[in-house]
Amino acid sequence: MCGEFYNSGMGEDILHYARMPWPTDWTAVFGREAPLLVEIGFGGGQFLVDLAQKRPSTNILGIEISLPSLRKGAKKVRLAQLTNTQVLQGDSKAVLWLQCLPQSLAEVYINFPDPWPKAGHQQRRLISDTFLHLLATRMQDGGLLDIATDHADYAEVITACLERTPYFDSRLSTTFVNQDETRLRTKYETKGLQEGRLCHYYKWVRNTALAPDSYAILEELPMPHVVMTSPDSLETIASRFTAQTLELDAVNIKFLDLYQSTRPGKLLVETYVREEPFHQRVCLEMRQRRQGDFVISLAEVGFPRPTHGIHLAVHALVVWLQSQSPESRVLNSTLKLTE
Ligand SMILES: C[S@@+](CC[C@H](N)C(=O)[O-])C[C@H]1O[C@@H](n2cnc3c(N)ncnc32)[C@H](O)[C@@H]1O
Numbered sequence: 001m002c003g004e005f006y007n008s009g010m011g012e013d014i015l016h017y018a019r020m021p022w023p024t025d026w027t028a029v030f031g032r033e034a035p036l037l038v039e040i041g042f043g044g045g046q047f048l049v050d051l052a053q054k055r056p057s058t059n060i061l062g063i064e065i066s067l068p069s070l071r072k073g074a075k076k077v078r079l080a081q082l083t084n085t086q087v088l089q090g091d092s093k094a095v096l097w098l099q100c101l102p103q104s105l106a107e108v109y110i111n112f113p114d115p116w117p118k119a120g121h122q123q124r125r126l127i128s129d130t131f132l133h134l135l136a137t138r139m140q141d142g143g144l145l146d147i148a149t150d151h152a153d154y155a156e157v158i159t160a161c162l163e164r165t166p167y168f169d170s171r172l173s174t175t176f177v178n179q180d181e182t183r184l185r186t187k188y189e190t191k192g193l194q195e196g197r198l199c200h201y202y203k204w205v206r207n208t209a210l211a212p213d214s215y216a217i218l219e220e221l222p223m224p225h226v227v228m229t230s231p232d233s234l235e236t237i238a239s240r241f242t243a244q245t246l247e248l249d250a251v252n253i254k255f256l257d258l259y260q261s262t263r264p265g266k267l268l269v270e271t272y273v274r275e276e277p278f279h280q281r282v283c284l285e286m287r288q289r290r291q292g293d294f295v296i297s298l299a300e301v302g303f304p305r306p307t308h309g310i311h312l313a314v315h316a317l318v319v320w321l322q323s324q325s326p327e328s329r330v331l332n333s334t335l336k337l338t339e
Contacts, residue, residue, distance in 0.1 A: 013074050013077070013078065013086075014070050014071070014074050014087055014088070014089055015029070015086055015087065015088040015089065016088070016089050016090070017088060017089065017090030017094060017098070017099060018090070018278075018303060018305070019303050020099060021099075022098040022099060022217050022218060023098070023099055023104075023217050024099040024100070026059060026061070026100075026104070029086060030059040030084065030086065031083075034057060034058050034059045034084070035057075035058045035059065035106035035107070036059050036104060036105055036106055037051065037055065037059065037060050037106055037107040037108075037109070038060075038061045038062075038063060038105055038107070038108045038109070039051065039061070039062045039063070039108075039109040039110075039111070040063050040108065040109070040110045040126070041063070041065075041092065041110065041111070041112075041113055041114070041126070042062040042063070042064055042073055042087070042111075043064075043066075043069050043111075043112075043186065043187060043188060044069065044073070044076075044186075044188075045062065045069070045072050045073030045074075045076040045077070045087070046076070046185075046186060046187050047109070047111055047184050047185070047186045048062040048073060048076070048077070048085065048087075049073075049076045049077060049080050049082065050184040051109070051184060052077070052080070052082045052085040053080065053082070054184070055084075056084055057084075058084060058106070059084055059085075059086075060082075060084055060085040060086070061086050061088060062086070062087045062088065063087075063090060063092045063095050064087065064088070064089060065089070065090065065091055065092075067089065070089050073087045074087050092126065093126075093134065093277050096134055096135065096215075097134060097215045097217070097277045098217055098218060098278065100138045101138075101217075102137050102138060102213055103138070103139070103140050103141070104138060104140070105135075105139045105140065105143055106140055106143050106144070107143060107145075107146075108135060108139060108143070108144070108145050108146070109146050110126065110127070110145075110146070110147045110148075111146075111147075111148050111186045111188070111189065112149055112150060112186060112188045112189060112192075113125065113147075113149065113154070115149065115151035115153070115154040116154075117151070117153070122157075125154060125157065127147065127157065127158050127161060128157075128161060129161050129165070132162070132165045132167065132168065133165075133167065134215050135167075136165070136167035136168065136206060136209075136211035137211045137212075137213045137214075137215055140206065141206055141207070141208045142206060143205070143206040144171070144203070144204075144205055144206075145168055145202075145203075145205065145206065146201070146202065146203055146204075147162075147204075148183075148186075148200065148201050148202070149199070149200050150188075150189070150192040150197040150198065150199045155176070155200040158176075158200070158202060159175050159176065159200075159202075162175060162202060163175055166207075166209045167206060167209050167211050168204040168205065168206055168207060169204060169205055169207050170203065170204050170205075171203045171204060172203055175202065176200045176201055176202045177200075177203075178198055178199060178201070179199075183201065218278060218307050218308070219307070220305055220306055220307065221306050221307065221308065221310075221311055222306065222334050222336075223297065223298055223306050223334070224296075224297060224298050224306060224310060224311050224314040224334060224335055225295065225296075225297045225333070226295070226296040226297070226314060226318050226330060226332070226333040226334070226335060227293055227294070227295055227331040227332050228293065228294050228296065228318060228321065228322075228328055228329060228331060229292070229293050229294070229328055229329050229331060230294060230322075230324075230325050230327075231325050231327055231328070232321075232324060232325050232328075234260075234265065234266075234286065237267065237286065237321065237324070238258055238260055238267055240324055241255075241258040241269070243255055243256055244320075246316055248312045248315075248316065249308070249312060250275070250276075251273060251274065251275040251308070251309040251312050251313075252272075252274040252275075253271065253272070253273055253309070253313045253316055254271065254272040255269055255270075255271055255316075255317070255320075256270045256271065256272060257269075257270040259283075265287060265288045266285065266286070266287045266288075267285070267286040268283040268284070268285055268286075268299060268301075269283065269284040269285075269286070269317060270282075270283055271283065271313050271317075273307075273309040273310055273312075274309070275307060275308065275309035278305070278307065280304060280305065280307075280309070280310070282298060282299070282301070282302070282304045282310065282313075283298075283301050284297070284298060284299065284313060284314060284317055285298070285299040286317075286321075293331060294321075296314055296317055296318055296321070298310055298314065308336070311337060312337065314335060315335050315337055318330060318333075318335075
């Protein structure tokens, strides 16, 4: 199966969002064309497997951030010999934004999202006005959105968000119901019901209201590569390095640390780049060539993605090098600095 090319590298059938193409060709990943159903935060994976068994003619994608849950889910999928199901490691916001084309999702299930009950943690909750907007851009007209929660305070927030969204309508005569005997149950739900917690079930549908797509899929650019001259030696450059943070074009760049290779002629700058919805910790490389000039590039450590933010980070490093010695010159560059 195509998914094997993108897996987490841990010998399991777990896809990893940072290793997959943006957007992703889900037909190729599943090996067939079929409506795409997504479960966000599948936890133990019971609902995911039940859904896949009940709907064999659909492709089912389970998204999780927790590795133990992913392992459990992948094992259940394997034991049930499901060929219509994939589990994917990643933050659902980034997966929807980067990997899913507009109008590509037929159904989305969000069962008991983390309620983040502590004061000051509420902004970590998944469901918000902006998340519903993102979902609206990725779902097909007529696509189904089911949400369940047993947390009273979160239910109030979800109710308010759904009641004010222009992009979804309730499939019920009310915003939610507190009982639903027909639905597949999750592990968390069964436990909550046994403990007497009140559940809120939302069954909504994407309507035809146009949702402006403010969630452009990040573009992958050529590998950044700058050749420059400088009168400074790598030792001098290393001795002047200090950690710094910059904000360029809404991209947050942090030069965190600098490492000297045991081989002569190479420095690595540990760099953090945050460009919504993607965060990367990468190494930028400064290499001195035999002829004396320097090459500034992105080191192929891990699985770096050469985005606009990475090009800006390389540019910022070059600007810093030039600020150290005004005689330094850029000889050539593959940087693309405008979006
Ligand atoms: C309270 S548990 C519910 C699990 C399962 N749906 C159930 O009902 O038994 C919430 C799950 O969502 C996952 N999760 C939290 N934030 C997420 C995100 N941004 N993207 C994907 N999964 C997420 C957590 O790892 C956790 O497994």
